[in-house]
Amino acid sequence: MKVSNFPIFTQKDVPSEAEVISHQLMIKAGMIRKLSSGQYTWLPIGLKIIKKIENVIRKALNHIGCVEILMPSVQPSELWKESGRWDQYGPELLRFKDRHDRDFCLGPTFEEVITDLIRKDVSSYKQLPLNLFQISSKFRDEIRPRFGVMRAREFIMKDAYSFHESQESLDSTYELYKSAYTNIFQELMLDFTIVDADSGNIGGNESNEFHVIAETGEDDLLLDNNLNGMNFEIAKLKYKENDIQSIIKDTGMVHKKGIEVGHIFKLGQKYSESMKAKITNKDSKIINMFMGCYGIGITRIVAAAIEQNNDEKGISWPKPLCPFDAVIIEIDGDKNIEIRKHSEDVYNSMLKNQLDIIYDDRKVSLGNKFKDWELIGLNNIIIIGKNESINKTVTYKNRKNETKEEMSIENMVNVVRG
């Protein structure tokens, strides 16, 4: 991609409402813009990072036999009334009527819709277990959206659902998701932990949360030395104590703040019972299916990753999240045809090597280009100016360790590949 075709929207100042570093940097780096409270437009750079995360998740879920579908975001109230949540779910559920005066809501989660889907198409244990996921926008009318996309009203979430003939099957699938999630967050190079959790509004009987450890996290975690533990809600129940300090004193655990990026639940038969999702089992008996559900907050991961990966220059992406493999910073290409030609050559040979490159062909000064790409967080910076065009080389600069070296195109390609 060339910047002339791939607009970047960096800016120096940041609106005073952006409190946390990830929110500030996402605005400065031109990843998001606010539409209204808790609602954000994703600009090209930001969307690219979302796609990276999505693909890591897709790969890991496909690996455990989970297949992608896509469900409508506007859901009829009938299903929610059937499950009982139309009355339970409070004002977080955004409700409205269509032209026929029929009640609908914007989907905050999809247990009802998928249970309806499966009960219509699955009738035998022979069709189970079954694992489906989707990646889509969810809407929750949060009391107080904050911290940019960290707690937004509209956000992108991966939600997966599993269906089983028995508790044992659910149990073993639950463990599969747990390990798949562990792989996903490891691959994204996030510093995270898994804690015991409360199943909240979703229902069910067992649940784990995946938290990115960060000062700006909204959740309180109580962890042992190996960073295993539970969230505060569970700790209060378990130790019959409402004060964090007292729990720490009694148990020797440490208190950390976490950003909840994943949550897995064993739903059991809660929804299959209320919504009559039945199958015939091996013994020719009609039973309610067992279900699990498994969420990952994709847009929240973007913010969480930035909370963990930033410095005075801006964002410093871990490799799997980095929006481009490298940037070509051209000096005076608009004035010197030789420089322009050499840049094009380097760009084309990198494309041939399957590298995802952004070529900054703007007519702005070197310093501006550096500042922009260091802010956006690319680690591999390729400089091409007069010297390089004469020598038929490039100068490679590494954002993290500040090294700078003139080298051949072949060497540079190998370095960028890492």
Added chain:
RNA sequence: CGGGGUGUAGCGCAGCUUGGUAGCGCGGCUGGUUUGGGACCAGUAGGUCGUAGGUUCGAAUCCUAUCACCCCGACCA
């Protein structure tokens, strides 16, 4: 919903107390000089002062209502 705060150019802000010509920095555009780390000079565009009503000869400024946004709290995959 309770408490607090803010709405003035794309962004950051001043002006409001004490009513009288709409300002500054950054950013944008044009021209020139620059150019290996956010350059400089000159010029220029851009504002129903959130909205509606009221007081007044006159309102960004005072009064009332309303909307939006932010912070603290309660709530929450």
